[in-house]
Amino acid sequence: MTQRERVLAILVGVCLLTVGGYYFMNQYSSALSSRDRQIETLSKRLKDEEFVEAKAEMAMDRMVTYRRHALPESIRASQSFYQERLRETLESTGFDDIVIKPLNGRRGGNHYQHMFTINGQATMEQFVQFSYEFYSFNILHKFSKLTMVPVKDSELLDISMNVSVLSLDGTEEVPQADDVRLPELAHGNLKDYVDVILQRNLFAPANKPPLFTSKTEVEAELERPLRFRLSASDPDRKDRVTFYLGKDPPPGVELSESGSLQWTPDALGEYKITVEARDSRLPPKSTTQELLVKVVEPKPEPMPDPSPRRPEFDEAKFTFLTGTVAVGGQPKAWLNNRPKNQQLRLGPGDTFSVGTLKGKVVDVKDREVIIEIEGDLRVLSIGQPLAEATPMGPAGEL
Template sequence: MTQRERSLAILVGICVLSVGGYYFWNQYSSALSTRDRQIDTLRKRLGDEDFTQKKAEMAIDRLAVYRQHALPESIRASQSFYQERLRETLESTGFRDVVIKPLNGRRGGNHYQHMFTISGRAKMEELVQFTYEFYSFNILHKFTKLTMIPVKDSDMLDISMNVSVLSVDGAEEVPKPEDVRIPQLTHGKLKDYSEAIVSRNLFAQANKPPVFTSKGEVEAELERSFRHRFSASDPDRKDQVSFFLTGEAPEGMELSETGSLKWTPSALGEYKIQVEARDNRKPPKSTKQELLVTVVEPAPEPVRDTTPRRPEFDEAKFTYLTGTVAVGGQPKAWLNNRPKNQQLRLGPGDTFTIGSLKGKVVDVKDREVIIEIEGDLKVLTIGQPLADAATMGPASDL
């Protein structure tokens, strides 16, 4: 074999080895890829099966909890128990005229849904108490509808409710209240819910703050008693407004809740005080006002007029009892007002005003009359002027 033939044979051998190696490498690489895909598929299937198993375990645990907080699968026994439970809770919390009607339930999977309608009459605090007791009894029940209508001229409400509760297959006994009762709901105890709900008027417009109507600048005199009345109107006509000092106030200054400010200034100057007007709704609304009090020197005492005054003319000094008679069986006293030339005929219980005197006839006797003037009993005899009637004692002694 010549050199050329040997070289050609070697080249052909190399080509055959290269093609064969490439073929076998492709086969080996394809087998590895197939094996990796199979491994990934098996891992995914194993993960899915593990997830499914965990879901099943969680579902079993959840179902066990549901059975602890559900009615038994016996539909008749569950309906009877829950209806009686509702009635006891409603009546114990103060509901009146209670009517409970079971509705047609429905089956869904491994549970049965019972439904009831409830109607009755109660106050808001009684409804809050019932609702608190309802949710404290931690079973699979809920409100599906709640309607409240205020009773006119009353604090009562006409209430209608729809509730539903579940029976779960596998639950054999009704839950014991002490085993499923929640000692405290999310936002606190019954008192906390009552304070947040009962004091609010859910059937009126939102509460509006009071508006000050008193002036914001006043003057006070040094070392003299100063009084000022704060006033405010409330857009909600039935609200009552109270007043309070806020921040710092001069020593000795007092403000009553009705708005009466009292103070005796001890130094000249300007004093700014903050006053809050607050209504009695819950939650209350308030408005603040700044009052500027300027303390000034007291005004000089007025000069008294010492000029003697002439005595005023008094008709009572010239009005005389002229007689006592019976008219139609009723006793009458005759008083003659000479300045006015007027004859008064008065019986027991009649009132009169003569000059500076205002009085009432108490009794008419023979030749004298008993009258009440300014809380005192006086006796007036015939021929005597009214101003000279003799005092008998206080009218309270009658």
């Protein structure tokens, strides 16, 4: 073999080795890729099976929880238990005229849905208390329908509710209240819910606070009784206003809910008395005001009146306030003149002349009347004779 033939043979061998190596490496790489794909497929299948297994375990855990918070699979026992539970909760929270009716339930998978209608009357506060108790009893129940209609001229509501609750197959015992009761709901305790929901009347415009209309300054005499009448008006016509003392009043100060303030000061000086006017709406609105009382030396006793003595018999001593009523929306005071067997029906602004007394009705309150006689204001209470009306002070102090 010549040199040239040997070189050519070597080149051919190198080419064959190169092609064979490339083919071998290609086959080897393909085998590795195929194995990697198999490993990836098996890993994915393993993860899917682990996920399915985890879901099954979670479902089993949920089912255990559901059974702890569900009614028994016995339909009759569950219906009887839950109906009695509803009635107890409604009565304990103040509902009246309670009617509970079971409806036809329905089967779905491994559970049975019981349904009830509830009708009754309650205030909004009582309904909030019931709702809080309802959801604190943490079982598989809910409101499916709720209707509330205000009762005319009352704080009550006509309330109608539809309620549904679940029984689960495999549940044998009714849930015990202590085992499933929540310590509080998502937004706090009962007071937190009452404070937020009752901030306004849902069936009327927002409540407006009353406004004081009486004077803010008054003069009193040392060691002599002061009687002063507080007054306030409320933008909401039907609201009744009551009055209360604020913090740290001077010793001995008394204030009735109708606004009659009484005090006998024992030292000279200026005293601030905080008073509050509060309306009757739920929730109530109030306004506070400071009353400045200036205590001064008492005025000299007036000289004896030289005018002729009044006759001993005075009809005013035997004329009594027998009642205060509203006639056609207008307040009226009924005065009974016993000597004449005469009934006087007087409203604000009306004048009267009884015996030796002549005067005018200033205001008609609940169970008392403000009258003006000879420039002085007096309070006449039910059952009190006209001649003994309690002085309040000069006209203009109201």
